[in-house]
Structures are given as C-alpha cells and as structure tokens.
Amino acid sequence: MIDTTPRFTVDGTRTAPTNWDSPDMRKRIARRYAAERRFKYLGMGAVILSAAFLAFLLYVMIGNGLSGFQRTEVALDVDFPALTGGTGAAALTGPSAENTAASLDLPGVVSVAVEAQYGETEVPIFSSGAWQIVQKRLLEDPALIEARQTMWLPASSELDIAAKEGGSAQAERLLAALRAGDAVQTGFNSSFLTGSDATDPAQAGIWSAFKGSLMTMLVTVILAFPIGVLAALYLEEYAPKNRWTDLIEVSINNLAAVPSIIFGLLGLVVFLNWFNMPRSAAIVGGLTLALMTMPIIVIAGRNAIKSVPPSIREAALGIGASPIQVVFHHVLPLALPGILTGTIIGMARALGETAPLLLIGMRAFIPTPPGGLTDPSTVLPVQIYLWSDEVNRGFVEKTSAAIIVLLLFLLSMNALAIYLRNKFETRW
Amino acid sequence: MTDDNRRNEQLARIARNNMGEAAADVPSEPIGLADPKISARGVNVFYGAKQAIKDVSIDVGMDNVVAFIGPSGCGKSTFLRTLNRMNDTIPIARVEGDIRLDGEDIYSPKMDVVQLRARVGMVFQKPNPFPKSIYDNVAYGPRIHGLASGKAELDEIVERSLQRAGLWNEVSDRLSDSGTALSGGQQQRLCIARAIAVDPEVILMDEPCSALDPIATAKIEELIHALRGQYAIVIVTHNMQQAARVSQRTAFFHLGTLVEYGKTSEIFTNPREEKTKDYITGRYG
Ligand SMILES: Nc1ncnc2c1ncn2[C@@H]1O[C@H](COP(=O)(O)OP(=O)(O)O)[C@@H](O)[C@H]1O
Ligand SMILES: [Mg+2]
Numbered sequence: 001m002i003d004t005t006p007r008f009t010v011d012g013t014r015t016a017p018t019n020w021d022s023p024d025m026r027k028r029i030a031r032r033y034a035a036e037r038r039f040k041y042l043g044m045g046a047v048i049l050s051a052a053f054l055a056f057l058l059y060v061m062i063g064n065g066l067s068g069f070q071r072t073e074v075a076l077d078v079d080f081p082a083l084t085g086g087t088g089a090a091a092l093t094g095p096s097a098e099n100t101a102a103s104l105d106l107p108g109v110v111s112v113a114v115e116a117q118y119g120e121t122e123v124p125i126f127s128s129g130a131w132q133i134v135q136k137r138l139l140e141d142p143a144l145i146e147a148r149q150t151m152w153l154p155a156s157s158e159l160d161i162a163a164k165e166g167g168s169a170q171a172e173r174l175l176a177a178l179r180a181g182d183a184v185q186t187g188f189n190s191s192f193l194t195g196s197d198a199t200d201p202a203q204a205g206i207w208s209a210f211k212g213s214l215m216t217m218l219v220t221v222i223l224a225f226p227i228g229v230l231a232a233l234y235l236e237e238y239a240p241k242n243r244w245t246d247l248i249e250v251s252i253n254n255l256a257a258v259p260s261i262i263f264g265l266l267g268l269v270v271f272l273n274w275f276n277m278p279r280s281a282a283i284v285g286g287l288t289l290a291l292m293t294m295p296i297i298v299i300a301g302r303n304a305i306k307s308v309p310p311s312i313r314e315a316a317l318g319i320g321a322s323p324i325q326v327v328f329h330h331v332l333p334l335a336l337p338g339i340l341t342g343t344i345i346g347m348a349r350a351l352g353e354t355a356p357l358l359l360i361g362m363r364a365f366i367p368t369p370p371g372g373l374t375d376p377s378t379v380l381p382v383q384i385y386l387w388s389d390e391v392n393r394g395f396v397e398k399t400s401a402a403i404i405v406l407l408l409f410l411l412s413m414n415a416l417a418i419y420l421r422n423k424f425e426t427r428w
Numbered sequence: 429m430t431d432d433n434r435r436n437e438q439l440a441r442i443a444r445n446n447m448g449e450a451a452a453d454v455p456s457e458p459i460g461l462a463d464p465k466i467s468a469r470g471v472n473v474f475y476g477a478k479q480a481i482k483d484v485s486i487d488v489g490m491d492n493v494v495a496f497i498g499p500s501g502c503g504k505s506t507f508l509r510t511l512n513r514m515n516d517t518i519p520i521a522r523v524e525g526d527i528r529l530d531g532e533d534i535y536s537p538k539m540d541v542v543q544l545r546a547r548v549g550m551v552f553q554k555p556n557p558f559p560k561s562i563y564d565n566v567a568y569g570p571r572i573h574g575l576a577s578g579k580a581e582l583d584e585i586v587e588r589s590l591q592r593a594g595l596w597n598e599v600s601d602r603l604s605d606s607g608t609a610l611s612g613g614q615q616q617r618l619c620i621a622r623a624i625a626v627d628p629e630v631i632l633m634d635e636p637c638s639a640l641d642p643i644a645t646a647k648i649e650e651l652i653h654a655l656r657g658q659y660a661i662v663i664v665t666h667n668m669q670q671a672a673r674v675s676q677r678t679a680f681f682h683l684g685t686l687v688e689y690g691k692t693s694e695i696f697t698n699p700r701e702e703k704t705k706d707y708i709t710g711r712y713g
Contacts, residue, residue, distance in 0.1 A: 240519065311556035317517060319569040319626055320546035
C-alpha cells in the first residue's frame with residue numbers, strides 16, 4: 001500500500017509523495033542490487049583465487065617433497081665373524097664400545113662385503129655413509145656382530161634417484177638387477193629428520209638447521225617480546241604526547257618497513273665487527289631478527305593497548321588502582337591476545353627470513369648440529385636456499401622436503417597463536 | 429508561561445516530598461556548611477587554554493545528597509572529577525583553587541591520589557564493570573588496598589557490598605558469572621557495589637542513569653535514598669525530575685560557573701537567580 005498523502009517540506013510547501021514505483025526508481029533499485037552482487041562475486045573470486053594458489057603450492061611441495069622423507073635401501077650380507085676377526089658382543093658393550101667400533105674399520109668391512117656380494121659396479125650401490133648405520137646398529141645391538149647378518153642400508157643417491165624418478169642408464173641397469181634379486185626396498189628416511197647437512201644428499205638431514213632455527217627463534221622471542229611490549233606500554237600509557245614521541249612513533253613505523261637485508265648489515269657491523277661476537281651463531285641471528293621483529297611487536301602491541309576501552313582504565317583508577325596496577329591488572333590482560341597475535345606474525349616473518357642471516361655468516365656448511373647459542377649453525381630457510389643451489393639432483397627432493405618441514409613449523413606456530421588468542425580472549 | 433508554571437510546581441512538589449526528615453537539618457546558607465565533608469573554594473579548571481570551570485566554591489555535607497544540574501557542556505562532569513582528582517589523567521587539564529576533604533587539601537603534594545580515590549569513589553555514566561566475574565569486580569578494590577585479611581573476610585565484604593547495592597538477591601547464586609553479562613541496570617549497581625566495597629566516604633556519580641531504562645533508573649534512585657547518610661553523595665544529572673527526587677541540595681551550573689546552590693526544594697520552588705528559573709522551567713538546556 002503506497003502512501004499518497006502530501007508531505008511538507010522545510011519551508012512549508014506541499015510536495016508530491018515519493019513515488020517508489022516509478023520506472024526511474026525501479027531502475028535505481030535494480031542497479032543497487034546489481035552493484036551489491038558484483039561486489040560479492042568479486043570478493044568470492046579473490047578468496048577462491050588465493051585458496052587456489054595455496055592449494056597449488058601445497059600440491060607441488062608435497063608432490064616433490066614427500067619422496068625426500070623416503071629412501072631406497074639395498075640388502076647387504078655382512079659376515080661379521082670373518083670380517084671383524086671374531087670380535088665378541090662383550091667388546092661392544094660398556095664404556096669402551098665406541099672405541100672398539102672405531103677400531104673395527106667398519107668402512108673397510110662394508111666395502112669388502114659389498115665387493116664380495118656384488119663385485120665391481122659402474123655406479124656405487126651404497127651411500128658412502130652406509131657404514132655409519134652399520135656402526136649405529138651394532139652399538140644398539142652388539143649381539144649382531146657374532147653372526148652373519150643381512151642388513152638394509154641406504155642406497156647411493158644415483159640409485160635412489162633411479163628408483164624414485166629414473167636416473168642414468170647405468171643406474172637403471174643396476175637397479176633392475178638388484179630388483180630381480182629382491183635386494184631393494186623403500187624405507188622411511190629417519191636420517192633426514194635426525195641428520196645434518198652433508199655433501200652426499202643421501203645423508204643430508206634437516207635436524208641441525210631445525211635446531212638452529214629453534215635456537216634463533218628462542219633468542220628472538222626472549223629479546224623482542226618483552227622489549228617490544230614494554231616499549232608499547234610506555235608509549236601508550238606513560239609517554240607524554242609531544243613532538244619527540246611523535247618522532248619515535250614515525251621511526252618505529254618506518255623501522256617495521258625497512259627491508260630485512262638492512263638489518264643483516266646492521267647485525268654484521270654491530271654484533272660481529274664491534275662486539276666481536278661469533279660468526280654464524282644462533283645468538284647473533286636471534287639478535288638480528290629481534291631488531292627486525294621488535295617494531296612489529298611494538299606496533300601490534302600499541303594497537304592492542306589502544307583498543308582497551310578507556311572506561312576500564314577509569315573504572316580501575318576510580319577505585320584507587322595505581323597506574324601500574326591499571327596496566328598489569330587490566331590493560332595488559334585485555335591487550336594480550338592482540339599482542340600475542342602480532343608477536344607470532346612477527347616471529348613467523350623472522351622464521352622465514354634468509355637475507356639478513358646470510359649477511360651474518362649463517363650460510364656456512366654445518367655438518368654437526370649446534371650445541372649452544374654461540375656454535376656455528378644454520379636455519380631452515382638458509383638451508384633450503386643452500387640446497388636449492390646444489391648441482392646434485394639428489395638435493396631437489398631434499399629442498400622440497402625441507403620446505404615441508406619449514407611450513408609445518410610455521411603452521412604449528414600459527415596454531416599456537418590461535419590457541420593462545422582464544423585462551424586469553426575476554427568475552428565481553 | 430502557564431505550562432512553565434505547572435512544570436515548576438510539579439518539580440517543587442517532588443522536591444518537597446523528598447525532603448522528609450532531612451529537611452530540618454539542611455541549612456539555607458548556600459555555601460558554608462558548619463561541618464563539610466568536601467569543601468571547595470575558588471576552583472578553576474582549564475583544558476589547555478580553555479577554562480571549563482570558573483571560580484566555583486561549594487560545600488558538600490555528609491548527611492545529604494547533592495545534585496549538580498545544568499545544560500550539557502557547562503562543566504558538571506569536569507567539576508565532579510576534580511573532587512577525586514580524576515582530571516589528573518587528562519594531560520591538558522589543570523586545576524586551580526582549594527579543595528578539601530575533611531579539611532585536608534586534596535591537591536597538596538602530600539595527598540596520596542590512590543588513597544584519595546579509595547576514599548572518594550566514583551560511578552560513571554556508562555556502566556563499566558571489569559570483564560571479570562561479579563565476585564572479582566567487587567573484590568578488586570579490597571584486594572588492591574589489602575582491606576581483607578583472608579578469603580572469608582573478602583567474601584563477607586563482597587556480600588555486604590552487593591547487599592548495600594541492592595544486587596545481592598539477583599546475583600548471589602552466580603557470583604562467578606561475568607560482570608559484563610548482567611543487564612545495564614545491574615551492571616551499574618555492580619559498579620556501585622564495587623565503589624562501596626573499598627568503604628569510601630564520598631560517592632561521586634556522573635549521570636549514573638543516563639544509559640538506563642526507567643525501571644533500572646528507579647532502582648538506582650531507591651539505592652541512592654538507601655545510601656544517604658552513610659556516604660556523602662554527589663550526583664550529576666541532566667534530568668531535573670531526578671534531581672528533585674533524589675537530592676536535598678542542588679547546584680546549578682552554567683557555562684562553567686556555579687550560578688546557584690541551595691536546598692533542592694528552594695531551587696525548584698523559588699530560585700533566586702533568573703538563569704536558574706529559566707533552566708528549570710525548560711527555557712533552555
Ligand atoms: N578531556 C577534555 N579535553 C578538552 N576539553 C574538555 C574535556 N572534557 C571536557 N571538556 C570541555 O569542558 C567543558 C565542560 O565539559 P563537561 O564537564 O564534560 O560538561 P558536562 O558534564 O556538564 O556536560 C566542555 O566545553 C567540554 O568541551
Ligand atoms: Mg558530563
């Protein structure tokens with residue numbers, strides 16, 4: 001039912017009522033709905049596109065990288081009593097076990113056994129580190145040494161590639177022969193997760209880089225989080241609003257936008273050249289990344305603190321809470337979810353950072369996991385970068401597998417962020 | 429004019445009814461009370477270069493409720509907030525003059541602001557409970573001031589404060605629920621309970637009912653009646669009916685000055701100043 005009574009305008013004259021049924025009006029309304037629909041589809045399109053990119057990335061990485069977690073193993077008959085001169089199990093127990101194992105010349109034992117079983121081959125059958133696995137198994141179970149054993153040992157990377165995706169003609173021939181003798185199997189490559197960088201891709205592992213990343217992140221969070229939060233609190237709650245604090249605010253915003261490689265240069269000059277801290281150490285990496293992460297935490301922290309309603313501050317002040325009590329009892333707990341989210345975003349950025357760490361020397365070849373914060377170490381993204389640069393084809397799948405590990409690390413950090421945010425979120 | 433008169437008479441009637449037994453003790457002398465709880469002399473407040481309060485002098489006694497009325501922006505809140513130094517939190521605010529609580533200069537360097545705010549409690553325009561449990565809301569003040577020596581004593585303070593705020597019966601079985609889950613009126617009474625819990629001497633209320641519905645408003649007004657005499661109460665209101673209903677003394681502010689201060693019944697029946705008369709008859713504001 002359309003209202004047809006005349007209306008009054010401001011100056012008192014009568015006008016005709018709005019005609020909501022006129023063709024013009026209808027066209028206008030239709031246009032409005034069309035615009036609304038268009039906007040909705042555009043938004044949906046954007047979301048679908050980004051989801052597709054993500055799915056593509058995951059597909060490629062998992063497709064390439066999963067084989068990095070597997071290794072080809074070949075059976076080897078080892079006649080321990082004959083090859084080790086009848087060493088007994090007792091010699092491999094107790095404190096001198098390691099020495100005994102070293103004196104056994106296991107690399108020689110393995111090569112003699114290979115010779116005996118397979119003769120000369122065009123490409124090596126076993127990884128050059130196969131003897132280390134023999135040693136590990138002997139130390140775990142000394143009884144093995146008293147009898148002839150069939151051991152599954154990692155294949156050489158040529159053979160591994162041939163088994164996974166097809167390799168050179170010689171390797172293919174050898175593989176076919178071994179397969180005919182039922183001497184090939186595929187196993188879980190545990191040494192990829194527990195090992196360190198190596199020149200032989202069959203032996204290369206991610207553990208030392210993972211540990212380096214963990215230690216670097218630890219240093220970063222221990223430094224950047226408290227300092228960033230304190231700076232944010234001071235700037236929001238205590239600092240007078242004047243030209244100086246304005247300047248500081250602008251500087252911090254700019255700092256958050258500075259390219260990360262510049263922080264690397266800063267770390268190089270300050271920590272390595274001035275303070276003579278050790279090169280390639282996790283502590284220097286952590287310090288450098290802390291410099292980079294701090295402005296992000298300060299900005300996120302200030303926004304979170306700003307969003308705490310002033311009425312809560314007034315309420316607390318009004319019953320006699322001191323400014324510090326207002327901050328620690330009310331403002332900080334309410335701002336914490338926001339601060340944590342910002343911190344984790346900053347940490348995730350730091351975790352994926354390569355450039356500044358290259359500058360402070362974390363690109364060295366690290367064959368053993370770092371024992372402490374000052375030991376030479378590398379981190380996951382740098383390891384990925386180094387492996388992607390290797391000519392040996394065996395490193396291609398290692399690179400992808402390392403990317404999967406890095407992504408899982410990131411994912412678990414984000415999951416932690418979401419968990420913490422939900423835990424501390426205040427329901428109003 | 430006849431409308432104005434009728435309205436005026438109605439307000440005066442409300443005020444007369446409300447005076448009750450307290451009427452006899454209220455002196456007619458506008459400022460100087462014999463034994464004031466709060467005594468302000470020559471108070472000026474500036475926000476930067478802008479003067480918001482001009483030379484205000486007023487006494488607040490223990491035994492009655494004082495209402496501050498006046499058009500919006502005349503400085504009622506500003507003056508109220510000088511009484512517990514809440515203006516200290518505004519960097520550009522500057523307070524001049526002499527304000528005493530029990531004869532003690534509250535702006536002297538020796539005054540401990542934290543203690544002052546515990547002695548002079550405040551209830552704000554918008555209910556602002558902490559996003560914590562009802563219990564923790566009330567217990568917060570006693571906890572930070574160390575007023576309870578144990579859990580049992582704290583429980584007792586919480587119960588007593590909620591009872592005085594007229595909220596105990598509604599919340600006694602859900603003290604661990606969030607204070608923000610209560611209705612607006614309940615939240616405001618929770619804020620009053622929170623202020624009462626630290627055992628203040630004065631309670632300042634800045635338009636405590638402006639965000640509430642009429643039923644919740646009536647409950648708060650009843651509460652103010654019940655609290656009268658135990659605390660010196662100052663209430664800012666833009667609602668003249670409310671001023672007439674709850675207060676025994678009324679101060680009328682206009683453009684930062686205190687135009688008139690006296691018995692509520694007199695202000696509404698027989699204002700001395702033309703401006704007051706214009707305001708209470710609804711000519712402006
Ligand atoms: N934080 C502030 N900064 C600057 N000016 C303010 C501030 N608070 C209030 N004022 C000004 O002081 C005057 C009095 O305000 P207020 O005390 O809030 O009035 P009322 O409570 O009577 O409505 C107003 O002109 C207002 O603009
Ligand atoms: Mg106000």
